[in-house]
Amino acid sequence: MAWQCCRQSTALLRLVVSLPISPDMKRILPQSIVLGRLRAAGLRPTRQRLALARLLLENGNRHVTAEQLHSEAHAAAIPVSLATVYNTLHQFIHCGILREVVVEPGRSYFDTNMDDHHHFFCESSGMLQDIPGELVSVGNLPPPPAGAEIRRVDVIIRIRPETRPSAASA
Numbered sequence: 001m002a003w004q005c006c007r008q009s010t011a012l013l014r015l016v017v018s019l020p021i022s023p024d025m026k027r028i029l030p031q032s033i034v035l036g037r038l039r040a041a042g043l044r045p046t047r048q049r050l051a052l053a054r055l056l057l058e059n060g061n062r063h064v065t066a067e068q069l070h071s072e073a074h075a076a077a078i079p080v081s082l083a084t085v086y087n088t089l090h091q092f093i094h095c096g097i098l099r100e101v102v103v104e105p106g107r108s109y110f111d112t113n114m115d116d117h118h119h120f121f122c123e124s125s126g127m128l129q130d131i132p133g134e135l136v137s138v139g140n141l142p143p144p145p146a147g148a149e150i151r152r153v154d155v156i157i158r159i160r161p162e163t164r165p166s167a168a169s170a
């Protein structure tokens with residue numbers, strides 16, 4: 001089954017719940033693996049970087065905002081400013097540990113899933129959900145500008161809860 005790009009339908013919401021969840025989406029990484037990933041990415045594992053990386057990476061694939069991660073850090077008694085959280089997240093993106101998903105101007109999620117995939121974005125709840133890359137096919141791409149090549153296509157399918165007629169009016 002292939003999703004058509006840019007097609008907005010309330011019917012999509014029903015399909016969200018039936019998307020397969022791969023077994024490794026729930027995997028838990030031990031601290032040594034998180035440490036190894038920081039080192040492999042060329043980042044010195046400072047205490048703050050390691051603490052934030054563990055919050056991000058130890059509980060499977062997830063999408064978080066910088067503000068959510070900042071709150072989680074405070075709840076875990078990790079003293080870190082929001083500015084440091086932003087800086088660290090951008091270092092992680094630069095080193096290929098995370099990717100950023102911009103859903104609208106000024107609103108980004110940081111995604112720990114580095115596999116080829118796309119997203120559903122629910123405009124009413126703000127939830128972002130992965131779609132495996134092979135379920136989306138995008139055709140008729142325009143040629144890139146002179147001197148450029150297409151590196152990747154990111155699809156965000158915007159969804160909303162279905163609006164059903166009420167039983168009383170039926």
Ligand SMILES: [Zn+2]
Nearest residue numbers: 111113129130
């Ligand atoms: Zn994702």
